[in-house]
Amino acid sequence: MLHGTNEFIPEILFKCIERGVTRVNVNKMVLSDYFAYTAEKTGKVPLTEQLETGTDLIKKQCEYWIDNMGCAGKAGTY
Numbered sequence: 339m340l341h342g343t344n345e346f347i348p349e350i351l352f353k354c355i356e357r358g359v360t361r362v363n364v365n366k367m368v369l370s371d372y373f374a375y376t377a378e379k380t381g382k383v384p385l386t387e388q389l390e391t392g393t394d395l396i397k398k399q400c401e402y403w404i405d406n407m408g409c410a411g412k413a414g415t416y
Contacts, residue, residue: 339361339362340354340359340361340363344366348406348407351403351407352406352407352408355407355408362407364403368396368399368400369396370399371395371396371398371399372395375388376388
């Protein structure tokens with residue numbers, strides 16, 4: 339498992355994966371936009387809007403990293 343990847347650019351992650359890394363800790367990477375959004379919008383927009391937008395931001399980050407790590411379409415193929 340690869341930890342400490344928060345500052346990695348996609349190319350570095352891909353090189354690690356090419357060299358055999360099979361698990362990457364991405365918690366902070368996928369939550370960064372969500373945290374920034376909630377810090378800015380809490381108390382300024384309806385809660386349901388905040389939850390929906392926040393969920394969309396997390397989803398976009400997950401999709402971005404899945405694509406950039408070369409994992410798209412490979413669920414269950416390892």
